[in-house]
Amino acid sequence: MTRRNNDDFVLLNRFKGRLLNHLTSVDRTGSVSVIEEALRYNCTPASIYNSVITPVMVDLGELWHGGRITIAHEHHASQIVDGLINMVVQKSQRLSINGLRALVTSPSGENHWIGAKIFANLLFLEGWDVEYIGVDIPAEDLAIYLEEVEVDVVAFSVVLPGNIMSVEDAVSTIESLDNPPFVILGGPAFKGFSGEIGKAVIVDNFATGLTVLQDAMGIGAGNLSLQDTLLGVGGKVLEIRRAKGMNQGELAVLAGVDRAYISLVENGKQNLTMAALFKLAEALGTSVNTLLAFPANRIFCPKD
Numbered sequence: 001m002t003r004r005n006n007d008d009f010v011l012l013n014r015f016k017g018r019l020l021n022h023l024t025s026v027d028r029t030g031s032v033s034v035i036e037e038a039l040r041y042n043c044t045p046a047s048i049y050n051s052v053i054t055p056v057m058v059d060l061g062e063l064w065h066g067g068r069i070t071i072a073h074e075h076h077a078s079q080i081v082d083g084l085i086n087m088v089v090q091k092s093q094r095l096s097i098n099g100l101r102a103l104v105t106s107p108s109g110e111n112h113w114i115g116a117k118i119f120a121n122l123l124f125l126e127g128w129d130v131e132y133i134g135v136d137i138p139a140e141d142l143a144i145y146l147e148e149v150e151v152d153v154v155a156f157s158v159v160l161p162g163n164i165m166s167v168e169d170a171v172s173t174i175e176s177l178d179n180p181p182f183v184i185l186g187g188p189a190f191k192g193f194s195g196e197i198g199k200a201v202i203v204d205n206f207a208t209g210l211t212v213l214q215d216a217m218g219i220g221a222g223n224l225s226l227q228d229t230l231l232g233v234g235g236k237v238l239e240i241r242r243a244k245g246m247n248q249g250e251l252a253v254l255a256g257v258d259r260a261y262i263s264l265v266e267n268g269k270q271n272l273t274m275a276a277l278f279k280l281a282e283a284l285g286t287s288v289n290t291l292l293a294f295p296a297n298r299i300f301c302p303k304d
Contacts, residue, residue: 011041012051020056023077024069035084042231042267045092045125049118050206053081057114058188081114089121093227098127098219102153103181105142106135107166115157115187122206123155123213139170146177153182153213156200158189164197171198182216184209229292231268233277236291238266240284254283 015038022030038048057078064074104120106112113135120132131151146154154174158167167185174180175198183200186209190202201216203209213219241251248266252259256279264270265280272280274288281288 008047012038012043012047015043015048015052016056019052020059023056023060023080024063024073026073026076026080028080028083031080031084032087035087039088039091045088046122046207046210048088049085049122053084054115054118054206057081078114082117085114085117085121089125092125094125095127095228097129098217100127100153100217100219101129101131101151102155102213103131103133103146103149103151104155104157105133105137106157106159107163107170108136108138109166110158110160110163111136112157112159112187115159116155119155119157119186119206119209122210126210137170139166139173142170143173143177146174146181151181152217153184155184155186155209158185158187161189161193164189164193168197171200175199182213184212227268230271233272233291234266234268234270236293237262237280237284240286240290241266244284251280251283255279 015034019031019034022034035048035052038052043052060069060074060077063069064071102120102123104116104123106116116135117132120130124130131149133145135157142154156167156170158164167189171183171185174183183198184203185197185200186203186205190204193202201212203212237251241248248262249259252262255262257276261270265272277288277291281291284291
């Protein structure tokens with residue numbers, strides 16, 4: 001693990017620990033403050049959902065099963081989390097509409113809704129037209145609905161292993177339709193699952209699911225939004241500055257700008273002209289091409 005990845009892991013793990021403490025105490029205000037701070041650190045929605053909120057909900061479930069919190073506490077915490085999930089999507093920038101449509105749900109017998117709602121939100125932020133139709137949907141009813149609405153993808157979230165048979169039935173029914181949509185499956189139920197379910201693709205987390213759909217639908221790294229580009233350049237500036245042992249003030253002096261400007265750049269919040277890019281590249285002793293050479297799927301939380 002690189003130093004940068006390790007820093008990100010430590011930061012996200014700290015947010016996770018604080019959120020668990022607040023939710024265990026059913027402290028809505030404290031819980032909101034944790035997510036607000038993660039967003040200020042420019043953590044992506046995927047990293048907040050995947051590395052903070054989801055593992056905290058798993059921990060809360062274990063506390064309940066262990067008798068350390070009541071079902072009332074667990075239900076109250078779930079309601080708080082519902083608000084946090086909505087807050088993340090409301091405070092994040094949506095990418096350009098990609099013209100694709102997804103339906104997100106869970107199979108018959110599955111009443112856990114958080115995973116499905118999170119994935120629906122992530123798809124929405126990625127520019128998808130999303131229909132989140134809730135959970136516990138019988139295969140036959142879903143098939144009838146899919147004959148009435150046209151979607152490119154159906155995504156199932158499954159928490160309980162006992163519901164794998166239901167999702168197998170749902171996938172079989174979907175694949176019997178004329179021009180069936182692409183089907184993707186995810187959730188804790190598939191941990192350790194080594195089988196196949198029709199032609200559906202099984203993923204282990206939200207970020208992997210987004211990548212799989214990008215590849216399957218041909219909407220990968222070549223179509224970056226302005227916000228993605230600014231975040232990528234900002235991350236590259238931060239990476240090179242740290243590698244050279246410079247602080248933001250020192251880079252600002254060399255580039256002839258204010259320190260606040262450097263902070264905005266590194267957090268992807270400053271629209272850059274080509275002249276500004278050249279100044280930054282020169283101050284960092286690198287090229288503009290290097291600043292623009294960043295992974296399209298970069299997920300990080302920049303901080304000084």
